[in-house]
Amino acid sequence: MLRRFRLEEPESVAEVSELLGRFGESAKIYAGGTELLLAMKEGLVQYERLINVKKLTGLSGVKLAGAAVEVGALSTHHQLEDSPVLKEKLPALVKLEQNVANVRVRQAGTLGGNLCFAEPHADPGTLLIALGAKMVAEKASSKREIAAEDFLVDAYETALEPDEVLTKIHVPVPAASGRSAYLKFGYLERPSVGVAVAFNLNGAVSGVRIAVGCAGPAPRRVPEAEALLEGKSRDEALGRIAEAGAIAGKASQAISDLHGSQEYKEHIVGVLLKRAFQSALS
Amino acid sequence: MAKAMTKRSDAQSIPVSFTLNGRLQEIEVEPHELLLDVVREQLGLTGAKRSCDVQVCGACTLLVDGRPVSACTTLAFEVRGRSVLTIEGLAQDGKLHPLQEAFIEHGGFQCGFCTPGMILAAKALLDENPDPSEAQLKHFMHGNICRCTGYKKIIESIMAAAKKMRGQAR
Numbered sequence: 001m002l003r004r005f006r007l008e009e010p011e012s013v014a015e016v017s018e019l020l021g022r023f024g025e026s027a028k029i030y031a032g033g034t035e036l037l038l039a040m041k042e043g044l045v046q047y048e049r050l051i052n053v054k055k056l057t058g059l060s061g062v063k064l065a066g067a068a069v070e071v072g073a074l075s076t077h078h079q080l081e082d083s084p085v086l087k088e089k090l091p092a093l094v095k096l097e098q099n100v101a102n103v104r105v106r107q108a109g110t111l112g113g114n115l116c117f118a119e120p121h122a123d124p125g126t127l128l129i130a131l132g133a134k135m136v137a138e139k140a141s142s143k144r145e146i147a148a149e150d151f152l153v154d155a156y157e158t159a160l161e162p163d164e165v166l167t168k169i170h171v172p173v174p175a176a177s178g179r180s181a182y183l184k185f186g187y188l189e190r191p192s193v194g195v196a197v198a199f200n201l202n203g204a205v206s207g208v209r210i211a212v213g214c215a216g217p218a219p220r221r222v223p224e225a226e227a228l229l230e231g232k233s234r235d236e237a238l239g240r241i242a243e244a245g246a247i248a249g250k251a252s253q254a255i256s257d258l259h260g261s262q263e264y265k266e267h268i269v270g271v272l273l274k275r276a277f278q279s280a281l282s
Numbered sequence: 283m284a285k286a287m288t289k290r291s292d293a294q295s296i297p298v299s300f301t302l303n304g305r306l307q308e309i310e311v312e313p314h315e316l317l318l319d320v321v322r323e324q325l326g327l328t329g330a331k332r333s334c335d336v337q338v339c340g341a342c343t344l345l346v347d348g349r350p351v352s353a354c355t356t357l358a359f360e361v362r363g364r365s366v367l368t369i370e371g372l373a374q375d376g377k378l379h380p381l382q383e384a385f386i387e388h389g390g391f392q393c394g395f396c397t398p399g400m401i402l403a404a405k406a407l408l409d410e411n412p413d414p415s416e417a418q419l420k421h422f423m424h425g426n427i428c429r430c431t432g433y434k435k436i437i438e439s440i441m442a443a444a445k446k447m448r449g450q451a452r
Contacts, residue, residue, distance in 0.1 A: 002316065038337070098421075103406075104425055
């Protein structure tokens with residue numbers, strides 16, 4: 001059961017930003033609603049009005065834009081699992097999207113909504129950090145890019161200003177030698193741990209990026225683990241992967257909750273990092 | 283009617299014109315009204331069930347433009363201009379859909395609470411992929427929960443329907 005709210009249906013980003021500025025915390029952007037409506041039904045949050053952004057044009061779908069894949073924030077998970085551009089350029093993201101929640105959530109939920117809601121147990125943020133993605137934040141008078149690792153600040157908290165709108169996600173097209181993988185594990189409806197790895201393989205592994213999510217309040221990049229593997233041959237890197245996993249486990253800021261104890265999650269981070277790295281190599 | 287009494291004079295009303303089980307339907311809803319409540323209470327189609335209420339179980343599954351959605355977490359105004367199929371609209375001219383026949387023939391349900399959602403999700407699967415592998419079937423259907431059958435007979439039912447539908451399509 002939902003409490004009454006008013007609905008605004010703006011048709012431009014400037015209008016959305018203006019509404020956010022005017023109504024402040026009494027209004028919230030609504031896209032797929034897969035997270036927001038659940039929180040509202042539970043009574044965890046209440047808004048006097050929702051701003052339906054689905055009438056904005058040009059913010060849905062995937063295309064190549066120079067050296068980046070440009071994903072519209074309103075693209076649904078289903079659109080992404082089905083996207084020919086993603087299948088060619090970012091297969092790890094396609095695989096992630098195929099395994100988000102269930103078919104009904106993928107049908108309604110949007111990538112932008114997923115990132116802006118910043119639910120700690122979401123999948124996409126972790127891989128997007130490893131892939132070096134940038135979030136495009138716009139308001140009436142300005143536009144800026146925010147690195148994925150800076151965008152996801154804390155549980156349910158992003159770097160967006162109150163009147164900013166996430167419009168696009170830019171993911172650099174990986175080099176021909178680019179490898180990446182995302183793995184998750186959990187026994188409840190949402191994952192307990194998610195781990196992403198991306199690197200180039202030219203004899204040695206280089207440009208290593210590692211991110212861990214779900215275990216703690218927000219996904220985190222782990223530069224110390226990346227440095228252990230950087231520039232190593234694949235066998236050397238595999239020899240150090242357990243050490244990198246232990247570092248990543250600590251860096252995950254894992255908390256003990258229904259999804260597992262802190263120690264358990266830290267251990268699983270290590271297991272998943274090893275498997276993700278092996279999977280990306282193969 | 284109780285429904286009318288709860289409406290307030292300052293309530294925002296949204297006209298919603300959509301196709302319901304093949305017939306044009308024109309209603310008015312408030313922004314906060316959920317598709318499941320409108321379909322069950324206002325339109326009297328009670329096949330879709332409220333169960334988990336958090337998009338996990340699939341008992342409230344309806345097809346919107348052929349794709350499964352959780353009616354419990356879909357705002358009713360979202361079906362403006364779209365086509366909604368409920369379990370009540372599946373049989374044609376009094377003849378059950380092959381999926382419905384297969385669920386009966388193969389014992390694909392016991393208590394029946396999950397069945398409307400199960401069959402509609404299966405229809406979406408078979409419309410998209412008429413010849414799914416068992417792995418593909420399980421992946422697509424994993425968001426529809428049954429607490430009676432242990433799923434084996436549901437899988438058998440859907441596979442049998444798929445085979446029959448492929449035969450009819452030839």
